[in-house]
Amino acid sequence: MVVSIDRAGRIVIPKDIRERLSLEADAEVEIEIDGDAIRLVPVRTAGRRIVDKDGLPVIERGDGPMITDADVQRWRDADRR
DSSP states (O other), rough: OOOOOOTTSSEEEEEEEHHTTOOOOOOEEEEEETTTTTEEEOOOOSSSEEEEEETTEOOOOOSOOOOOOHHHHHHHHHHHO
């Protein structure tokens, strides 16, 4: 994909890419030089990204243990006691 640099040195990240990477206004990106290329890497906080999965927003899985339906049922039952 080709984009232009304006006189102030700015580029516009196309909307489909911003949506895919969950980049909103005022999002921070880190600029890296990679050989003769420039890489823009989103700065992520401790939170998780929301990604599109089959047309639905899904919170990206983290590094923690997977929570199963049985876990949720057990916690819900314990909370009702």
